Amino acid sequence: MKFRHYLEQRIRVIFLNIILFIFFGSFMFTLYDSFSLLLLMGGGWFIILFIYFMISYSQLKHQYDKIERLVDDLDQKYLVHEIIEEPRLLEAKAYYYALKKGSKAMTDQVSEARRSSKEYQEYIESWVHEIKTPIAAISLLCDNTQNKELKQQVNKIDQLVEQVLFYARSDNTQNDYLIKETTLEEMIHQSLIDFKNLILGNHIHLEIHDLDQTVYTDEKWIHFILNQILSNAIKYMKDEPRELMIYSEKHEYNIDLIIRDSGIGIAPQELPRVFNAGYTGDDRKKDHATGMGLYISKKLCDRLNLALTVDSKLGEYTCVKITFPIGKVHQFNQES
Known part of the structure; x- marks a missing residue:
């Protein structure tokens, strides 16, 4: 004053x-x-x-x-x-x-909103837990009958159910994550197992190198994030060439995990909006797209003190980068 x-x-x-x-x-x-x-x-x-x-x-x-x-x-x-x-x-x-x-009055409304939010989250978690049982049963039947096409559809359902669960939990990650030491190689290996059939079935050439880096993060949350990125990379892959590169770059204060696909790419005007909730783009294939995968992934990365960025050229490639701080220093390389 x-x-x-x-x-x-x-x-x-x-x-x-x-x-x-x-x-x-x-x-x-x-x-x-x-x-x-x-x-x-x-x-x-x-x-x-x-x-x-x-x-x-x-x-x-x-x-x-x-x-x-x-x-x-x-x-x-x-x-x-x-x-x-x-x-x-x-x-x-x-x-x-x-x-x-x-x-x-505002305090009362906030308390009521928190109570309702908690009830909603508990309901979603209970629903996901219940729906996982029939999904697992159908997946087992697909394995027994060797119905690969139906197996892929069941896997898609399972991924969408996981997305619902992680979205419901995304505002309360502090109560649900455990930071521990892991390697990029182990993280990528776990996610690639989930997409093994899709990668082989779509004849995607996979190139992996320089993943012998140790990082600190929550394995469950990062597994979900990687699955969303790989799912998009495979979904929007071009007919030729069909290439997927996964590698890392080490800097002074951080390690970048890079996933680059030879897909249809993203238009320049769409890049600033790829992390918006529900945004599916104007030129990309929209069949069954929810526009929530990258939104939730960005939200989780922010809470885990990770940087998530996307670079792309329409018709050529999309490159997604996850930046992990080295050790406990949450400082990102300004040049990366």
Whole structure:
């Protein structure tokens, strides 16, 4: 709060003092006919008024800055009524009452929203757990009958069910992940097993190298992220060439895991929107696309302190990069 703003709020007081000074000054000048006395009286009058303003401004600014700091440091702003003291000024009590009532109503709504969100998440997790049983049974029947086409469709269903589960959990990853040491090679190997039939069935040339790097992350969450990336790479693969490259690059502060496909690519105007929820693009094949895979993956990467970026050239390639910090230093290479 600036002193100029303080004076603007007290323009009536200043105007009233000027009127009073003119009245009493005229009266004193009539009695004593002394211009010097008038100047002395005016100087004393406005010096006292200025001192009063400075003291009042200092106290008000201290209180203003205190409230501003408390609010800025508060993570949950709707709880502001709990930290602000009740004002002494009668004119401020009405605003304090309105703030307290409004914040209380907001607190109740937030609590209700959290309760509903928790119930929804528990329902989704229960539903996924139940639906996994028939999916596993159908998958086993496909293996027994060697029906590869039906097996692929069952795998797609399983991936979509997993996507629902991870989306439901994406806002509460802090309660569901375990950071531990693993290798890029092991992570990629686990994901490639899930897409083995698709890769072989689509005659995709797979090139893997430089994956002997150790990183720290949650295996379950990164497995989901990698599966979303590989699923897109295979889904949008061109007829020729059909190539998929997976490799890593090590920098001073981070390690980049790079997945590059020779697919149909992404138009330049679409690249900034690939992480938007529900965005499927204008030129890409949209059959059964949800537009949620990369959105959830980006959300999970942010919570795991990983960087996820996409580079592409329409009709040539798409390159997805996951950046892992080395050790516990969450610092990304600015050149990568």
